[in-house]
Amino acid sequence: MNLTKQLSAILSQAFETAGLPPELGQVVPATKPEFGDFQCNGAMAGAKKLGKNPREIATEIAALVAGNEIISKVEIAGPGFLNIFLTDDVLCVRAAEILADERAGAEIVEHPRKVIVDYAGPNVAKSMHVGHLRATIIGDSLKRLFRFRGDDVLGDAHFGDWGFQMGLLISTISEEMPNLPYFDENYVGEYPTQSPVTLADLERIYPSAAARAKTDEDYRNLARRATAELQSGRAGYRALWQHFVNVSREALKREFAALGVEFDLWLGESDADPLIPDMIKDLEQKGLLVEDQGARVIFVHDKMVPARDGGERPNVPPLLVVSSEGSAMYGTTDLATILDRKRKFNAELVLYCVDQRQSEHFESVFRASDKAGYLRRDQLEHIGFGTMNGKDGKPFKTREGGVLKLHDLIQMVREKAAAKLNEAGVAADLPADERTQIVDYVGMAALKFADLQNFRGTSYVFDLDKFLSFEGKTGPYLLYACVRIKAILRKADEKGLKPGKIQINEPQERALVFTLDGFENALLGAYEKRAPHILADHVYALAGAFSSFYANCPILGADSAEVMASRLALAVATLKQLEKGLELLGINVPERM
């Protein structure tokens, strides 16, 4: 058990003995070294509630815990802070525990839940761009984190393969290539297995069609009709659509592979489509569907608020279930997907890792789901995040003002990482394939860590030079720390040296153990807040604590065999936790660099 929990249990017991609420015994790592290892502020909180003198309470608690074997000293400071100092012995015991633990000191949830992480959100006909990067990196990290904590997790790409965009593609292709069999309603044979369009074609067609639909009403109606016909099962449209899906999915899988991301499920919006007719009947029966402005909607607001035009509008927009054209909207598929996830996977919690700007939409969907009795509002969470901005503070664009493709971004990162390696003359004598892998790992570490060290809710500035500066709080720094440990372990192995009993002699050793113990707290925070940056911060702190230890405490050159064995053990425990933490951030570590 980590030290925070051990100590909190001891303090809680003391508060209870003193006739106070046990939860006041919660301790937190001390803010400063002179305040001890942990501090407990419960005496002041208790004093407030009970109208007693906080210092008196603190004195009583201090007396109750003073004899405990893991506590070396308790001090009362200021208005009633309890500053607690631990014995070196308990730190050594805890370090040995972490060393022996496959989970590097992390605990597991008591009640595992079935969790679905919906992330990345790639679309048909669109290669991924920088906007997908955060959704992918953050979602992937959360998936790993939840799974590591013990939940039963499925990651779903939630492929954008349905809706109006498909109608746009179909109608444009029907104009460009009207003679294809897909458009002949009387066609009865097999449709060609070869796609009539490439991904490049789709990528060209989609943006221009979308732009045209905004201004050209006739065209817009054409595309809407095509959407409705596709959804109602017109065979030729379905066959053509299948080509769009196949062509797009293959390309996307390659891109995800470059990011080291894999999905357990590759379900799309189309997979929820078969559920829609029955769902609509169900919603009708429940009296939730309301005719409004030619469409059918579910109202989910709880009050009316003033509108821009001087009138009134709902504080939360209604969910549009059936458009005036009779088509399913994205909210319709989102709702049906919830139903699908409940029925097929018994989902208890669904995390939607999607851009913050869609928060209002999700609020509508979640409320509708709750009203319909599908999944409760508290089982659905929108994990929103900010945008990746350029140095001008606006969403990242290329010099030409276009959107940077993810593929190009990764290419840029790799080139720059390779250049850095060359510059530093690092890994020059390693085999070419290992070098390539190091470049890849370093680049990905730089990119992912730069993203994950920021709280997901805020936007951040994309600055590749900074990410790859290889100095300070960066991915490469973390890899470097790991690789230095690996080099030592290799040497120790060659010499037949083995890790031994952990002892604490130097302050850096103590600090390192203390940091190792913080892993569980960091994981818990990251898990509960769905915030990988808390874990990223811990990993960085650990690498820092190790670097400090490394600089001050020779391992293989230690003064005695016992100290050497102890330090070797600390190095092994550190590496294990570093690699585990990085793995949860989706970052791979090379053997050397």
Next chain:
RNA sequence: GGCCUCAUAGCUCAGCUGGAUAGAGCAUCCGCCUUCUAAGCGGACGGUCACAGGUUCGAAUCCUGUUGAGGUCGCCA
């Protein structure tokens, strides 16, 4: 106009279920490589936590207001 988010060091950001002298990284400056990878370590400099009130023994954190920035407001997703 409504709703949501945000405002912390020169820059990029943590900290926000109230706790002690507000932390990192970068940048600037000063030390440290005949010793396990110096992509490192140690130190210095740097803040009216946007502003004004309020609650409290105690506020960057909670409440109200003001200013400023961004997002969003049904038939695209």
